[in-house]
Amino acid sequence: MTNAVTSVDQTLELLTSGNYVADRALATALYLALRLGRPLFLEGEAGVGKTEIAKVLATTLHRKLVRLQCYEGLDVSSAVYEWNYARQMLEIRLAEASGDSDRDSLAQDIFNERFLIRRPLLQALEPSAGAGPPILLIDELDRTDEPFEAYLLEVLADFQITIPEIGTIKAEQPPIVIITSNRTREIHDAIKRRCFYHWVDYPNAERETRIIEARLPGVPERLSEQIVGFVQKLRAEDLFKLPGVAETLDWTQALMTLDRLELDPQTINDTLGTLLKYQDDIAKIQGSEAARLLAEVKRDLAAAG
Ligand SMILES: Nc1ncnc2c1ncn2[C@@H]1O[C@H](COP(=O)(O)OP(=O)(O)OP(=O)(O)O)[C@@H](O)[C@H]1O
Ligand SMILES: [Mg+2]
Known part of the structure; x- marks a missing residue:
């Protein structure tokens, strides 16, 4: 299988060109998955950038993105194919008439x-107009149930689907497969074994700053340093739901919209809802805790330079 990338460095560059700031471990997993034609799990x-990887790959490799959003009760008729009953009935009526x-x-x-x-899994097996086989994003697989996983395992094993009335459809070239999970439950070992696995962690401060630069150019350096410092400290707190990169970007955008050039306790309190999405978490941080964290951030930044 030929793919555009021939090294880990090139894979990193490819992602960067799509404004995705990856660390080396992720780029390595992706590179191997692309080169060896295995799914990336x-x-x-x-909000740490799992789904975004597939989108960026599709854009930068000029491939069609086929997305299968998983949910409880997802079945073959929504994931693979179904017959258009209404049109079939019409055809029968016409024939009768x-x-x-x-x-x-x-x-x-x-x-x-x-x-x-044609539903996403079938679409992903068919040739597309793009530069090569499509990117198949199987998003949030942990939301489906085990029977669907078993079916998926079959599809991933040989990239073919059998439709009783028509026959077997096999991909000439297998799609590039990205599977994501939020780990609300464990995915079966048999699926993981077929994939390259990578745990996408929260970025460190350096990478998170670069993500802001890539996604929201023009944010004053001082502000983005404080934002990242504050978010990184929040992630060390005992919260029900820690802020992801998506929340960092939302918060940055909110602060920019409010024309803030740096953080102050009042602004943090007023905008905390873009970072934390549970009232208990907000109540815990709002006020003195936010002020304490901000003071720490400012002290750290002053000490660093
Ligand atoms: N490393 C990164 N570089 C650039 N942007 C990023 C990065 N990580 C996350 N983002 C941005 O953060 C946002 C959230 O990313 P994404 O939707 O991919 O998260 P996710 O892990 O799929 O979350 P969820 O589990 O909620 O679906 C996107 O807008 C994306 O642009
Ligand atoms: Mg996602």
């Missing part, structure tokens, strides 16, 4: 690809 907390009621030929007619609704 990304697990991590909410024209007096053409040869049953066998009618059955052949209506179980024809024209009446097939």
Whole structure:
């Protein structure tokens, strides 16, 4: 399988060109997955950039992005294909009206690809107009149930799908597969074994600062340093839900909209809702705790330079 990248460094550059700031471990896992044609399994907390990797890959490699959003009860008719009953019925009515009621030929007619609704897994096996096989994003796999996982395992094993009325459809070139999970439950070992696995962690301060630069150019350096310092400290607190990168970016945007050039306790209190999404967490941080964390951040930054 030919892919655009030929080294870990190139993979890092590719992601950077799509404004995605990866660390070396992630770039290595992605590089190996691309080179060896194996799915990449990304697990991590909410908002750390799992889904975004697939989107950035599609953009930078000029591939079609096929996204399968998983949820409880996801079944073959939503994930793979289903017959367009309404159109089939119409076809039957038309055949009846024209007096053409040869049953066998009618059955052949209506179980024809024209009446097939292609869902993401099937779409991912078909050639696309882009530069190569599509990127198949199987997002939040932990939300589905085990029977679907078992089905997925089969598809990932040989990239083919059998439709009883039509036959077997096999990908000429397998798609690039990215699977994500928030780890609300463990995914079966059999799936993980087929993939390269990478735990996407919260970024360190240096990387988080670069993420702000990449995503929201023009943020004053002093402000972004304080934002990152504060968020990093929040992640060490005992909270129900820690802020992800998505929250850091939301907060930055809010502060920019309010024309703030640096953090102060009042502004933090007023905007905490962009960072923390549970009232208990907000109540815990608001006020003196926020002021204490901010003082620490400012002291650390002053000491650093
Ligand atoms: N390393 C990164 N470089 C650039 N942007 C990032 C990075 N990590 C996260 N982001 C940004 O953070 C936001 C959230 O990322 P994303 O939606 O991929 O998170 P997620 O891990 O899929 O979260 P969830 O589990 O809630 O679905 C996106 O807008 C993305 O642009
Ligand atoms: Mg996601």
